[in-house]
Amino acid sequence: VDLGGHRLHVNCAGKGSPTAVVENGLGDFSLDWTLVQARVSGFTRICTYDRAGYAWSDAGPKPRTFAQLNLELRDALSKLGKRGPFVLVGHSYGGPVMRNFAVIYPRKAAGMVLVDAAHEGLRVGIGDKKTIRLGDGAKGTSIPAPREELSASDKPMVRAEDLPQELKTLDAIYKVLPPDEQEMHLWAQLLPAVVRCAK
Amino acid sequence: LYDAQNSETERSGEYFAKWLAAPRKGTLPAIPLIVLSRADGGYSDADSDIPAAQMEKARKEGQAKLLLLSSNSRQVIIRSGHNMSLEAPDHVAKAIREVVEAVRRHGKV
Numbered sequence: 001v002d003l004g005g006h007r008l009h010v011n012c013a014g015k016g017s018p019t020a021v022v023e024n025g026l027g028d029f030s031l032d033w034t035l036v037q038a039r040v041s042g043f044t045r046i047c048t049y050d051r052a053g054y055a056w057s058d059a060g061p062k063p064r065t066f067a068q069l070n071l072e073l074r075d076a077l078s079k080l081g082k083r084g085p086f087v088l089v090g091h092s093y094g095g096p097v098m099r100n101f102a103v104i105y106p107r108k109a110a111g112m113v114l115v116d117a118a119h120e121g122l123r124v125g126i127g128d129k130k131t132i133r134l135g136d137g138a139k140g141t142s143i144p145a146p147r148e149e150l151s152a153s154d155k156p157m158v159r160a161e162d163l164p165q166e167l168k169t170l171d172a173i174y175k176v177l178p179p180d181e182q183e184m185h186l187w188a189q190l191l192p193a194v195v196r197c198a199k
Numbered sequence: 200l201y202d203a204q205n206s207e208t209e210r211s212g213e214y215f216a217k218w219l220a221a222p223r224k225g226t227l228p229a230i231p232l233i234v235l236s237r238a239d240g241g242y243s244d245a246d247s248d249i250p251a252a253q254m255e256k257a258r259k260e261g262q263a264k265l266l267l268l269s270s271n272s273r274q275v276i277i278r279s280g281h282n283m284s285l286e287a288p289d290h291v292a293k294a295i296r297e298v299v300e301a302v303r304r305h306g307k308v
Contacts, residue, residue, distance in 0.1 A: 053203025119261025135219025
């Protein structure tokens with residue numbers, strides 16, 4: 001789907017209503033839902049997608065706030081003729097993203113499935129044995145209004161040599177995917193180094 | 200991925216702080232909601248400078264609080280790791296089915 005300057009990759013399968021829409025966890029791609037999508041498409045339509053800057057989707061406007069992600073998903077679904085309301089499925093970081101979607105666009109929310117979703121009270125490791133409660137991680141920056149137009153400063157600034165080592169190999173958890181999906185996952189992990197930006 | 204993910208991580212903190220500061224009970228519309236939670240956090244005392252039990256307590260309390268977002272909710276605890284779409288696709292599909300069916304019949308999950 002072209003959102004006017006940047007494209008988002010959306011993959012829908014199955015027939016029926018309500019349509020289930022999946023928001024991935026951090027660092028995950030639409031193809032990581034291959035196994036679930038095959039099952040759900042037997043009883044309703046299910047759309048998975050890659051957030052802007054992931055896999056087949058172009059980089060989008062920054063900063064990547066929940067509201068920004070929500071606006072892009074809403075626009076993409078509308079352009080595909082899918083008006084909802086949807087069953088919002090959010091995994092991990094995608095959980096809070098979908099919670100925010102349901103608050104901003106309540107008429108688009110018919111139901112929700114939170115898949116081991118992050119909660120603001122959750123403690124997570126931040127390296128060097130240190131942990132932080134997610135709700136204590138605010139940096140004091142304001143949340144700007146989301147934008148539909150891409151600007152020059154939105155281009156990814158990561159160089160191949162900046163990529164962390166763990167993105168250069170495929171984690172063992174992905175070995176349950178079919179071989180083609182495993183290969184695509186590794187390709188997509190390396191992508192910011194191979195910058196594709198619509199503008 | 201890497202560039203977008205960094206911005207996503209950095210910008211989530213403001214939302215989490217706001218949500219932690221005020222009770223989120225009933226902030227969603229009263230829609231069917233299923234909360235899938237892994238049975239065991241899998242934390243280890245060696246991994247962090249606070250006890251694994253404290254990490255686990257925070258995780259379990261957080262999952263319980265997610266249930267309060269809607270008045271029509273249910274928790275399902277699954278023996279799986281964090282990546283349920285890969286490790287427990289049958290359970291995830293079943294939960295989606297139950298919510299889809301609750302929406303279709305305007306009922307409870």
